[in-house]
Amino acid sequence: MPKERAKCAVIGASGYAGEELVRLLLAHPFADLVAVTSRQYAGKSLADVFPKFSHVANARELQFRDSEAAKIAGMAGIVFLALPHGVSAGMAKSFLERGARVIDLSADFRIRDPEVYKEFYGAEHIAPDLLSNAVYGLPEAYRNQIAEAALVACPGCYPTSILIPLLPLVREKLVLADLISVTSLSGVTGAGRKVEADYLFSECNESARPYGVPRHRHLSEIEQELAAAAGRMFPIQFVPHLVPMNRGIISTMLLELAPGVDEPHISDAYRAAYATEAFVRLLGTVGLPDTKNVAGSNFIDISWRIDPRTKRLIVMSAIDNLVKGTSGQAIQCFNLMRGYPESVGLL
């Protein structure tokens, strides 16, 4: 059955997430990219700003414009917001009021409790009335709700790499929730296209460094979603690191097994949860994840080991932070919202 095509807009298309959305939408068989915005590049074509798209007729013709919600809502039924947190909430409101469905890549609608938002993001939420309508855009956890949603809040990149491996374990009470430790390694696009000295080539190349210690903002959504799975709130330990590569996140999770739990329970839980998921690849107890195996793709690779000496469970995952960690996952949500096959445009 032929699918009805969707008219899409990308608001804030000049960052890495926006650029990656554009890449995926230009190649998507059912999407028509009808508007892209960027204050900085207004008036220039997509092909001018991103020469790698210059062979696509639409990229040569489509010009960046300012973010006029009224006009764009008249053109596009689906609006992707790739804006800084704080800015996104107001824009989402404008688009929703005009009848568009919104897929937000910022943090603005990920946190259900405006107090927690304020604690982690340092400002009052500007559209708290919308929070209860927003669906957390992790298809492996909220597939049905995403399909129906008017407003989807796509997870952060670290949370995606951590929640997909942890949710089944926490939900099934296979691990002791209070003793979860996570160390992550991220490529530099994870910082966005921020023009700051810290992200210059010669500051990042030949450099590995922890940052955001001890309270990275992504903790707020990680803990919210783990709490939903566990039925109670608990803090987790999280230390992110920046490493010199463009794309990719490795998350390494150290976990205490619940009494009586052994390796087969872990493997069973993963298979039960993810055997039919299109984008979860279970490497099991033999393989190990490597960012180069997921680069450019929407997959998450997960492997695990029980350390016979400490009896702890080590779970390791790899994603491409810009695809499964951001824009690919947004497309996965878009496919669900539109009733397209979930993996179309992503394989």
Add this chain to the structure above:
Amino acid sequence: MPKERAKCAVIGASGYAGEELVRLLLAHPFADLVAVTSRQYAGKSLADVFPKFSHVANARELQFRDSEAAKIAGMAGIVFLALPHGVSAGMAKSFLERGARVIDLSADFRIRDPEVYKEFYGAEHIAPDLLSNAVYGLPEAYRNQIAEAALVACPGCYPTSILIPLLPLVREKLVLADLISVTSLSGVTGAGRKVEADYLFSECNESARPYGVPRHRHLSEIEQELAAAAGRMFPIQFVPHLVPMNRGIISTMLLELAPGVDEPHISDAYRAAYATEAFVRLLGTVGLPDTKNVAGSNFIDISWRIDPRTKRLIVMSAIDNLVKGTSGQAIQCFNLMRGYPESVGLL
């Protein structure tokens, strides 16, 4: 008072550790490099094999030779062994019997218990009689013993980055030893100059990956030295990762504080232990370590934070794996053994 010069040999000078030893010895004001060995390069000069040394007259003249202990022991009073484990032990024996003092960079004399050696290295130790004489070459812990030693076993790179931060905390019982977790990130020279597909440029570039899970060999010496500090044995959790840079290790340690311990106790313990150490830089609770700040140097940078949410202590360190992690530390031991100022040739 002018120091007596030392005649030195480097056995196995073609790997990264050997090359770095050569670099440091050629520039050392009191060392005369009189012999270098390498089966592969026998007959070629140091300058031929390592053009970066070609401006040094001695490097143009000194030719790689085979490892004839008898001849070399007659030339050099100090012998550095940069050989694979298993090979090193026999060579050490030959040199010691001929009266040379030996600084071994392999794992062969790091483990005091030959059963543990066998467990982690998979073979019987071939010179177990020497184990009791060997001194673990961590100057911050064994300075006086190193000065007197005939045989020094230089620590591994990960152990150096982990033990220097952990020893004072474990010794003073500021943390609960049984719940220590360590995640490390290493540059690719950490694997040595091994000609294997896994270490090709295009396999490592744009790749981050855990490896050696769950039982990396370096655990044996880490646990041995922590046990010595704690007065009892306990296992630790350790997950190393390979990241795409040449040099550097970041180790991130997650620790449970002992009851009643707070941040000032930690800072005090670090100052008491290391305020006068030439190569330990305490970044405290503000700075964060970055491998680029220690690249090419013998420093270890250490910072720490107490996470107010989990009450855990996060300690982070950075070293250059080839300098403080290997060859610089060997020179530091050499200086101690010869009665030179400890930092000569290293600043």
Add this chain to the structure above:
Amino acid sequence: MPKERAKCAVIGASGYAGEELVRLLLAHPFADLVAVTSRQYAGKSLADVFPKFSHVANARELQFRDSEAAKIAGMAGIVFLALPHGVSAGMAKSFLERGARVIDLSADFRIRDPEVYKEFYGAEHIAPDLLSNAVYGLPEAYRNQIAEAALVACPGCYPTSILIPLLPLVREKLVLADLISVTSLSGVTGAGRKVEADYLFSECNESARPYGVPRHRHLSEIEQELAAAAGRMFPIQFVPHLVPMNRGIISTMLLELAPGVDEPHISDAYRAAYATEAFVRLLGTVGLPDTKNVAGSNFIDISWRIDPRTKRLIVMSAIDNLVKGTSGQAIQCFNLMRGYPESVGLL
């Protein structure tokens, strides 16, 4: 009109070119990959060796086998050879005799004159009788012949990056052929998955270096094809360099304009030659090529400038050495040979 599917085999699928062919064939809408060979990996599945393909059912099932021409020729009508030069020729003969059409990625059939082959490759050609049937697989130059060919010799990566920009200029006599100088920069996959010390991560990272000076083997095919365009033979100056990135070639060509030639003639020639080519993107006199704009794609980006001070023409191109430079171009030839749209599976 639905296309008939093609059964394909990749002989020597464990190198970078083979792996990239596999990637493209697994995603190709009209190709069925029915056999892959590798001595080293015989018995393992594609997914075992290349975990990045593990979500593809065919990759989990298809096992590497030895290169038995008889058996494979019975299975596949199109055989891609991704073998070392010298080895490829014999294998091609076996497959051709059994009725398969062969797309060879080695150098064995690129050079029409066996004497030139011997001069540059240091050995007698082992199947000189086949040379006259082979078509040089540069679709922009030999589209019609490729469509009919039983044996296609895909160009080298440097030649592709150099010939596409130079052929129209030489053909139209817009530049003085005898004074052509080319400098190229290549990523490290250009060396193949050779397990040699020179290509270890830590030998290539932070390293830029010329190599293959003064007579790189690719000169033989560059000069052959330029001679065909000019109607006479002439030597060109070519200096390749290795730079620390995975993929990509930049070629910078310095050219003397023929008397009376000015910028509009150059632009006209390029438009005339390439305006309708699917994979040639003319950046003209404003943009500059960048390998990151062609990474993973089959495009060649070309820009040019006349230096007002020297009156010389500077032409610069960028390709992905593994796609347009090798395996993507092979797929482009495959599409032509099978009568598929030329860009199918490549956009």
Add this chain to the structure above:
Amino acid sequence: MPKERAKCAVIGASGYAGEELVRLLLAHPFADLVAVTSRQYAGKSLADVFPKFSHVANARELQFRDSEAAKIAGMAGIVFLALPHGVSAGMAKSFLERGARVIDLSADFRIRDPEVYKEFYGAEHIAPDLLSNAVYGLPEAYRNQIAEAALVACPGCYPTSILIPLLPLVREKLVLADLISVTSLSGVTGAGRKVEADYLFSECNESARPYGVPRHRHLSEIEQELAAAAGRMFPIQFVPHLVPMNRGIISTMLLELAPGVDEPHISDAYRAAYATEAFVRLLGTVGLPDTKNVAGSNFIDISWRIDPRTKRLIVMSAIDNLVKGTSGQAIQCFNLMRGYPESVGLL
């Protein structure tokens, strides 16, 4: 004979060149670094801004200040200017009038003819009266004049990598000056610590690209110095490229030999010119330069080949752009100006 120590100031110490000057001066046995300036960091210590210097007592104490020439000239006899062109000239004037000797790393005093300066730098020179006093700081060409100079203009990084190899050939008329072509590859620190999107990690990593085509500013000084050697002016062809590494420049020069010139003449000319130079390493016709062999050092490595097919001479050089290309060369000039051994603090 003990040397008199020199009090030094670095004006503009927050960029890569300034930071590298600070590194070299802190370790220099005869230099006292008494003042560093930076508008951005005024009030912070050197150790705060550059943690890698934090073990040096002077770096912990010395605070960045504003560039008050009057006060600083009273403190330091030698002033290094690491400022943008245009800004440097005025500052140099202020310091010279107060009796300091000035070593300028900008382009402001490299060009003797203010008209050429204006042509390449797009502005009137603001201190043209000083041009005749400035000495071009290439010790291999102007050693005696540098020793006596009050104002030294350190060469650019590309010019250093190009002039040292070319000057003897042009001076001896061994090559045809009118047909000189140069292609260079530079690491990203060559662009300075400019906070611009073009130099972000993810824009440079996995990217190689030509830039500054066809008229890079460094051409002005290259041509000026070659004209001085040849006795007449002629344009050269120069195409620089950016490659993904921190440090290093490779310059590859294509040259037409003068009639009757053969390889021995070239080798003789290089030996005659440079056999006794401390920082020129002649690799001859066997070795090839590699940036990793000069990283962190003040050496220039030079090799050459005559192409038997084209009869052209290919000369290739490697330097560290921040050391021999900038700050190391400035220290070399400083040593000459102060009568210290030329290589002190640089080996």
